[in-house]
Amino acid sequence: MSTDDVTPGGGIVEDEFTDPGIPTHHRPRRADVDPKAAKRAELQVAALFGVSVLGTVIAIWAYLTADVGGDNIAGVRNTTMFLGVGLFLAMIGIGTGAIHWAKTLMRDHDIVEERHHLRSSEEARAGAVDNLKQGARDSGIGIGRRGLLKGSLVTALAIAPLSVLVPAVGNLGGDWNVSKLRNTMWRRGMRLAKDPGGGLIKAADVTIGSVFQVIPDGLNELEEGKLEEKAKAVVLLIRMNPEDLKVQPGREDWSFDGIVAYSKICTHVGCPVALYEQQTHHLLCPCHQSTFDVADGAKVVFGPANRPLPQLPIAVDDEGYIIAKDDFNEPIGPSYWERLK
Amino acid sequence: MSDVKAAPPVTGAKHAAGGTANYLDERTSIGAFTKFIARKVFPDHWSFMLGEIALYSFVVLLLSGVILTAFFVPSIEPVVYDGSLATMQGIEMSKAFESTLRMSFEVPGGLLMRQIHHWAALIFAASILTHMARIFFTGAFRKPRELNWLVGFTLMILSLAAGFTGYSLPDDVLSGNGLRIIDGVIRSMPILGSYISYGLFGGEFPGEDLIPRLFTAHVLLVPALILGLIALHLFLVFLQKHTQYPGGGRTDKNVVGFPLFPVYTAKAGGFFFVVFGVIALLGATLQINPVWNYGPYDPSIISAGTQPDWYMLFIDGALRIMPGNLEYVIGGYTLSLNILIPGVVVPGLFFGALALYPWIEAWATGDRGERHILDRPRNAPVRTALGVAAITFYVVLVLEGSNDIVANLFRLSINDLTIMFRIAVFVLPVLAFILTKRIAMGLQRKDRELVLHGHETGRIVRFDDGEYIEVHEPLNDQERWVRVSYTALKPREPAPELNVHGVRRKGYRWDRFKAALSRFYFEDRVEPVTPAELEEAQDHRAPVAESEAPRPEVEKSTTS
Numbered sequence: 001m002s003t004d005d006v007t008p009g010g011g012i013v014e015d016e017f018t019d020p021g022i023p024t025h026h027r028p029r030r031a032d033v034d035p036k037a038a039k040r041a042e043l044q045v046a047a048l049f050g051v052s053v054l055g056t057v058i059a060i061w062a063y064l065t066a067d068v069g070g071d072n073i074a075g076v077r078n079t080t081m082f083l084g085v086g087l088f089l090a091m092i093g094i095g096t097g098a099i100h101w102a103k104t105l106m107r108d109h110d111i112v113e114e115r116h117h118l119r120s121s122e123e124a125r126a127g128a129v130d131n132l133k134q135g136a137r138d139s140g141i142g143i144g145r146r147g148l149l150k151g152s153l154v155t156a157l158a159i160a161p162l163s164v165l166v167p168a169v170g171n172l173g174g175d176w177n178v179s180k181l182r183n184t185m186w187r188r189g190m191r192l193a194k195d196p197g198g199g200l201i202k203a204a205d206v207t208i209g210s211v212f213q214v215i216p217d218g219l220n221e222l223e224e225g226k227l228e229e230k231a232k233a234v235v236l237l238i239r240m241n242p243e244d245l246k247v248q249p250g251r252e253d254w255s256f257d258g259i260v261a262y263s264k265i266c267t268h269v270g271c272p273v274a275l276y277e278q279q280t281h282h283l284l285c286p287c288h289q290s291t292f293d294v295a296d297g298a299k300v301v302f303g304p305a306n307r308p309l310p311q312l313p314i315a316v317d318d319e320g321y322i323i324a325k326d327d328f329n330e331p332i333g334p335s336y337w338e339r340l341k
Numbered sequence: 342m343s344d345v346k347a348a349p350p351v352t353g354a355k356h357a358a359g360g361t362a363n364y365l366d367e368r369t370s371i372g373a374f375t376k377f378i379a380r381k382v383f384p385d386h387w388s389f390m391l392g393e394i395a396l397y398s399f400v401v402l403l404l405s406g407v408i409l410t411a412f413f414v415p416s417i418e419p420v421v422y423d424g425s426l427a428t429m430q431g432i433e434m435s436k437a438f439e440s441t442l443r444m445s446f447e448v449p450g451g452l453l454m455r456q457i458h459h460w461a462a463l464i465f466a467a468s469i470l471t472h473m474a475r476i477f478f479t480g481a482f483r484k485p486r487e488l489n490w491l492v493g494f495t496l497m498i499l500s501l502a503a504g505f506t507g508y509s510l511p512d513d514v515l516s517g518n519g520l521r522i523i524d525g526v527i528r529s530m531p532i533l534g535s536y537i538s539y540g541l542f543g544g545e546f547p548g549e550d551l552i553p554r555l556f557t558a559h560v561l562l563v564p565a566l567i568l569g570l571i572a573l574h575l576f577l578v579f580l581q582k583h584t585q586y587p588g589g590g591r592t593d594k595n596v597v598g599f600p601l602f603p604v605y606t607a608k609a610g611g612f613f614f615v616v617f618g619v620i621a622l623l624g625a626t627l628q629i630n631p632v633w634n635y636g637p638y639d640p641s642i643i644s645a646g647t648q649p650d651w652y653m654l655f656i657d658g659a660l661r662i663m664p665g666n667l668e669y670v671i672g673g674y675t676l677s678l679n680i681l682i683p684g685v686v687v688p689g690l691f692f693g694a695l696a697l698y699p700w701i702e703a704w705a706t707g708d709r710g711e712r713h714i715l716d717r718p719r720n721a722p723v724r725t726a727l728g729v730a731a732i733t734f735y736v737v738l739v740l741e742g743s744n745d746i747v748a749n750l751f752r753l754s755i756n757d758l759t760i761m762f763r764i765a766v767f768v769l770p771v772l773a774f775i776l777t778k779r780i781a782m783g784l785q786r787k788d789r790e791l792v793l794h795g796h797e798t799g800r801i802v803r804f805d806d807g808e809y810i811e812v813h814e815p816l817n818d819q820e821r822w823v824r825v826s827y828t829a830l831k832p833r834e835p836a837p838e839l840n841v842h843g844v845r846r847k848g849y850r851w852d853r854f855k856a857a858l859s860r861f862y863f864e865d866r867v868e869p870v871t872p873a874e875l876e877e878a879q880d881h882r883a884p885v886a887e888s889e890a891p892r893p894e895v896e897k898s899t900t901s
Contacts, residue, residue: 017825017872020818022597037407066449074438076446080453084625087453091618098611106604115582115713120483121756137555174544178535181545195641201552215639228545230642231521264641269525269660269680270546271518272643286645287522288661289745289755304660304679306668333885334525335668335677 022110031104041104048097051078055089062086131305181336182217184233186312186327189216192237195230201237202320206259209278212237214261216324232273232332234264235312238294248297254313259322261273261312262298265333266290268305282310307335383605384585384598393609395496395617396571398461401504405458406560412444412451413437415510415556417549426633431690434637437512437552441632457624462507464620465650466500472495477698477728479715481584483708487699489577492570494696499567501652506559508650511630512552517638521546521651522660526684529677547640586715587826589819593713636855646745655735658742659683661714662762690729704855705862707833719788720827723862726774733773737766778865785867788824792816792870793878815879829866833859 062082067075120128140146161330192201197216206212214235222229242258254260262283266273271287281295290303298309310332315323331339344458366372385387418438424439425446444451473493476482482490505523509516524546528534530881543550582596589595599605623629660683667678694701702724718725740747741762748755771821795813801808814822835852838845 014561016873019592020589020822025820063449069447071425071427073426073446076452077409079449080456081625083450084453084621087621088618091614091621093614093618095611095614095616095618098607100612102604102607102611107606108599109378110590110597111382112590113582115594115596115688115711118581118711123676140627169540172541173536173539174548174550176536176539178539181535215641225545227640231546232643268665269522269529269684271521271647272641274643275645286643286647286745287518288657289406289759290665290672299880300665303759304663304665304683306665306677306679328833332509334680335675336527336528336538337531337533337674338535339675340670340673 022112026109029104029108038105045097045101045105048093050093052090052093052097055086055091055093055097057086059083059086059090107159109124125294133217178287178338181333181339182331184327184332185219185229186233186324188324188326189317190324191317192235192314192322192324193219201322203259203316203322204320205257206237206239206322208239208241208258210239213264232265235261236259236264236273236276236283237314238276238281244281244295246296248311251297251311251313253315254311254325256314256316256322259314260294261314261322261324262292262294262309263312263328263332265309266305267300267307267309267332268303268334270334275311280329353718370900379602380598381601382465383583384591384596386586388479389583389623391468391472392653394616395472395500396575396621397613398468399571400613401461401565401620402458402465403619405454405461405900406564409444409458410449410560412440413510413556415553417512417547417552421685429633429636432637432697435512437510438632438637438774440511441511445633453621453624455624456627457620458507459622459629460505460623460627463651464616465631466504466650469493469497469500470652474728474732477800478718478725479584479586480712480721480724481701481715482702483712484703485581485711486577486584487703489574489581490699491696492574492577493666494692496567496570496574498692499563499570501714503559503563503567504650504652506555506563508630509555510552510559511632512638513632514635514638514642514644515630515632515647517547517640517651518643518647520551521640522657526660526680529680529684531674531676531681541719547638582713584713584715587717587823589822591714593711594691615802646744646749648746651739651804654742655738656684656688656742658738658740658744658762659687661744662738662741662759664763668831691734695731701858705833705858706830707855707859710828714826716827717823719781719784720829722778722785722865725781726776726778729777730770730774734766734770737762737769738746741766747765782867789867789870792821792824793875825869827869829868830863831866832856 011054017048031041031318032038039276051092059082062079066079116218138160141150142219192212192214193199193216195213198217198220200217201212201214214237215230216233219226219233237259238261239257239259245255245258245260247255264272266285267286268288268290271285273283273285273292275284275286276294277284281293282301283292283294283298284290285292285303285305288304290305291301291304292298292299292309298311300306300308310328310330312328314322315325317323364373414436418436419433420436422432422439422442422445424432426442429442441455445455446452476490476493490867505519509520510540517646524542527538527541530537538546541551541554542548543554583598585591585596585598588597599608638644648654660680663679665679667682668890669678680693716724722846741759744755744758744762748758776896795815798812798814800812801809833856835849836846837858838849869891
């Protein structure tokens with residue numbers, strides 16, 4: 001052992017304490033001194049392995065008797081439970097058995113292994129440098145030579161990946177037409193439809209205090225891009241007492257008798273805003289708690305959003321249905337760099 | 342086998358084993374490798390198991406994941422559900438969601454595998470973070486292990502990537518909104534934001550490409566990277582040999598412990614089965630990610646209490662904690678610092694500092710030597726305090742990421758709670774730093790006290806002249822060695838500003854920065870007891886000890 005040369009204690013007071021070395025007295029375990037205890041430990045380990053076998057049997061039994069696939073949800077629960085517990089026993093039996101074996105029966109004396117410096121020997125390092133120099137000489141590109149070769153190789157290697165990357169990245173974004181972020185499918189005269197259901201909404205159906213989730217009539221009939229359009233166009237239609245509603249300057253004719261429509265997409269990072277508190281007219285986004293005051297232009301009253309929810313200008317057509325007067329006058333949802341361009 | 346002469350008679354099994362070994366060795370020199378590996382020494386400590394948990398939960402992830410891929414359909418194509426779950430019948434959903442329901446309710450054991458996979462993912466991320474904390478607090482990242490720290494750091498980031506890509510695959514409302522939040526954060530990036538979002542989603546959110554792309558990333562790209570880096574991580578552990586805690590006979594030049602075969606084969610191998618078993622029990626008994634309660638993704642739907650898996654909570658908390666009025670319009674372009682700071686800058690700085698920490702501390706210590714003996718956290722008070730401060734910061738963000746749940750649970754106003762966290766996120770880490778540093782130094786002083794004066798025995802002795810003392814028992818060599826065998830580093834002094842020619846030297850500013858950093862780390866320190874101090878302390882006691890003999894004890898009691 002490496003610590004033989006260390007003499008602990010001694011009369012001379014030194015600058016530092018000396019390493020007492022690895023503890024010499026080893027406390028024997030019961031199985032080390034008592035053959036009966038060793039036999040007992042052996043039996044315990046075997047029993048634990050037996051638990052594992054039992055677990056495997058339970059798991060296979062649970063699979064074979066599984067009643068899954070019909071209307072029987074309890075069957076799914078039972079199978080999950082028994083199969084899982086069987087798997088648990090099958091694994092934990094092996095694990096605890098092996099560990100118990102190691103802790104009770106395997107020799108538990110410390111052994112020592114020397115470390116070696118990770119740094120290579122000076123010889124090896126010099127040899128490496130020599131070999132590289134030799135290789136460089138063989139290739140003809142030693143220090144300061146054949147600059148053209150090196151330069152052109154580095155250039156070629158550096159730009160060759162572009163032959164793959166440019167088409168690959170170029171294809172990733174579809175048509176890259178980010179101006180689509182600016183508009184939704186709302187157009188002048190488009191009727192508001194309930195979602196889900198698709199029923200059209202008459203102003204008279206909207207009682208004070210009620211909230212409807214609304215999409216443009218015809219969105220569900222779109223051949224493609226349905227989810228993309230819905231992600232932008234979804235609106236909350238809310239009616240409140242007209243006296244409570246602070247009409248925003250320039251938006252006098254955007255609401256109808258206390259009925260207002262605001263984008264449901266949060267201006268923070270785009271979660272749907274959903275929790276409407278009827279008494280305070282506050283609308284809360286459950287993702288990050290941005291709170292908007294619907295009675296006051298859906299301005300932010302709390303939370304990480306900065307801008308009010310965009311308002312959809314609405315009116316009522318000849319048949320009494322609520323219609324959009326136009327698209328939103330700004331991009332809906334979270335901010336982005338070229339949002340106002 | 343004919344060339345083996347005078348071999349003792351062997352049994353059939355031994356013969357077969359020997360034959361196989363010979364066959365392999367003659368083709369691979371596996372004999373030399375086995376000689377190297379079989380009795381390789383590893384030190385023993387419970388905290389070394391944290392990394393093992395990470396490794397084993399990853400194996401469980403691979404096993405359960407392979408089974409899940411047999412049933413999952415990574416497609417956004419809409420179908421109308423007609424399976425066995427009554428509440429979902431007739432509802433339009435993507436094939437991804439439908440196949441998730443099918444594997445849960447119609448494949449025996451499918452739900453178990455899903456739940457095992459999800460629990461294993463949560464444990465994987467958690468064990469990596471705790472393992473990382475162990476490495477940090479014991480200084481195991483010091484030379485020569487800085488590079489392995491970086492490998493481990495990358496694995497930690499990849500575990501988040503693996504978790505998030507997998508979490509989003511079932512295409513349910515909860516994970517869909519998570520993706521939309523990511524989209525919102527990406528769009529806040531200046532200039533390229535919208536384009537990165539388009540590149541990721543294949544066009545406008547949500548698009549049709551994301552689920553297949555996430556699937557490829559989740560089952561191929563990320564696990565392949567993780568596997569490769571785990572191999573590198575473990576290779577470096579074998580090459581550099583494991584660190585060990587201080588103790589008698591343990592030095593920077595050796596490693597003291599038990600051999601790989603048989604002790605660690607049994608302990609570590611057994612531990613794999615324990616980890617697997619525990620995860621199986623979690624999957625069997627605790628429901629997780631019941632996507633059928635959330636429903637298929639629809640960009641207009643959300644539910645209260647929306648939260649990501651725990652390992653993403655800190656980013657969500659950072660988004661929640663930020664006041665909204667930090668959005669600026671510059672020359673017509675929108676810069677949303679209210680999203681950019683919590684979503685990109687804060688995680689970037691936090692992770693950046695974490696990745697570079699070994700080098701930051703090395704600037705302060707100027708230490709060039711190999712360090713294989715771990716620090717006890719108390720012996721590096723500033724490092725320990727920085728770690729606790731970082732964890733405090735992280736935990737405040739995690740709690741803020743559950744602010745709606747916390748507010749609901751404790752009947753608090755969510756607004757008050759958020760404002761409180763806005764203050765706490767600045768104040769608590771500083772408090773944690775100060776407090777931890779004090780506690781660490783207090784523990785060091787306690788160690789000094791113990792070394793100098795020994796254990797209290799509870800034996801009170803009265804002398805003839807009425808003086809009472811408590812008898813102290815000196816520490817044995819091993820106990821003392823653990824408490825004195827550390828170096829209390831001193832702040833570095835920068836080399837003089839002017840060189841021999843009286844000209845201001847290049848690099849002086851950098852040196853001064855390093856010296857300032859060093860002062861921050863090592864200005865306050867508690868030196869270990871020296872033999873001289875111990876001798877002096879014993880001298881103080883000497884007259885008492887001498888007088889003990891002639892003056893008989895008159896009272897002796899044992900206090901509790």
